[in-house]
Amino acid sequence: MQRAFLRARWLSFRYAFAGIAYVFRTQRNAWIHSLATLLTVAMGIWLKLSPTGWAVLLITIAAVWSAECFNTAVEATIDLLSPQHHPLAKIAKDTAAAGVLFAAIGSV
16 A cells, blocks of 8 residues: 555656746746846855745745646647637637746746
């Protein structure tokens, strides 16, 4: 029982890391987010943020990365379901991208 539980957890992490790798391989903006993350963390170190400041900073960084991952998932799903151009597919992709933009602007 314990072994099966641990194996399932391991597979869950493996799938998640595969998703992260996919985002980095396919999304140009992931590299921009990476640079912004590094600069933001460096600025936090330079400003000697309080523990509360670090908590807020890490939550906002996680929000932007989560939005980027969800956006990538939406884009892949739309491409699967609607390989040809469709106005509703465009709306879905555009609004998912808008979610990333809101998260990025809100993190500033």
